[in-house]
Amino acid sequence: MPNTPMKAVIPAAGLGTRFLPATKAMPKEMLPVVDKPAIQYVVEEATQAGIDDILIIIGRNKNNLSNHFDSVPELEDNLRNKGDEDKLAKVQASSELADIHFVRQGEPKGLGHAVLRAKAHVGSSSFVVMLGDDLIDERDPLLTTMIAEHERTGATVVALMEVDPEHIHMYGAAAVEETGTDGIVRVTGLVEKPSKEDAPSNLAVIGRYVLTPSVFEILARTEPGKGGEIQLTDALQELAADPDGPGVHGVVFSGRRYDTGDRVDYIKAIVQLAADRDDLGPELRPWFKEFAAKL
Numbered sequence: 024m025p026n027t028p029m030k031a032v033i034p035a036a037g038l039g040t041r042f043l044p045a046t047k048a049m050p051k052e053m054l055p056v057v058d059k060p061a062i063q064y065v066v067e068e069a070t071q072a073g074i075d076d077i078l079i080i081i082g083r084n085k086n087n088l089s090n091h092f093d094s095v096p097e098l099e100d101n102l103r104n105k106g107d108e109d110k111l112a113k114v115q116a117s118s119e120l121a122d123i124h125f126v127r128q129g130e131p132k133g134l135g136h137a138v139l140r141a142k143a144h145v146g147s148s149s150f151v152v153m154l155g156d157d158l159i160d161e162r163d164p165l166l167t168t169m170i171a172e173h174e175r176t177g178a179t180v181v182a183l184m185e186v187d188p189e190h191i192h193m194y195g196a197a198a199v200e201e202t203g204t205d206g207i208v209r210v211t212g213l214v215e216k217p218s219k220e221d222a223p224s225n226l227a228v229i230g231r232y233v234l235t236p237s238v239f240e241i242l243a244r245t246e247p248g249k250g251g252e253i254q255l256t257d258a259l260q261e262l263a264a265d266p267d268g269p270g271v272h273g274v275v276f277s278g279r280r281y282d283t284g285d286r287v288d289y290i291k292a293i294v295q296l297a298a299d300r301d302d303l304g305p306e307l308r309p310w311f312k313e314f315a316a317k318l
């Protein structure tokens with residue numbers, strides 16, 4: 024648990040083109056994963072790590088997102104009148120989770136640009152960035168380890184995960200060296216979406232970061248990079264290469280992660296999370312077995 028709770032920033036202003044047409048009028052972070060939008064899992068993860076101030080960066084279709092974290096008196100009255108306490112609690116839970124703020128990213132100019140929009144809200148403290156379509160299973164906590172590493176060293180901390188070399192072109196890839204502490208590496212370089220041949224390793228940067236406010240000054244002058252977007256990876260590369268700074272450390276994660284921004288991984292996430300649930304699993308698990316046997 025951090026000494027002074029950090030603020031969390033959740034960028035959710037991307038176009039979500041891999042999910043069109045579902046994301047034509049709805050951000051991909053609002054796609055349901057079983058019965059909750061993906062972003063609610065991320066907000067819950069933040070609160071479990073002791074964070075209660077959350078800034079969501081929104082793009083077009085902002086209303087869906089902000090409405091979800093607002094109270095809905097007429098729906099609540101309806102459920103209360105019916106005596107449906109269980110559903111009432113579910114509806115109220117999302118509006119009582121944390122102190123949630125919103126800021127617009129006028130144009131989707133990249134993840135780095137989205138993070139820069141958080142500058143006024145975050146101020147001069149270290150903060151957490153959590154991608155709203157990247158879910159970390161609550162049984163495998165990652166954020167608390169990352170925050171502890173930042174508090175111990177003052178370094179920027181990224182989450183790294185080993186991926187199949189065939190998939191490294193979809194991520195930022197890290198060049199690393201050992202620190203002597205199990206599961207923690209020093210990041211010596213970062214490359215955004217490299218080809219398999221150019222990747223410095225198969226350690227991919229996944230959607231959790233602990234950043235220092237110095238990143239804002241770098242992002243403000245970072246030119247568009249890969250895909251014509253202002254890349255957070257490029258700013259982190261500068262911090263990793265700075266011999267006078269605290270550098271960038273990586274927490275190597277080997278737990279359960281679900282990338283709900285990718286169609287196949289999104290379906291896998293729903294199947295796994297539903298099968299594990301006490302209310303749905305008993306009915307689903309035998310059905311999955313029967314279905315798989317027919318494939």
Ligand code: UTP
Nearest residue numbers: 034035036037038039040041131132133134137
């Ligand atoms: P992605 O590259 O996964 O999101 O960005 P995307 O561009 O919306 O997805 P596709 O490829 O078109 O399907 C990673 C995260 O950064 C946010 C996204 O919402 C996502 O959470 N993002 C990206 C922004 O907030 N603003 C941007 O300009 C770009």
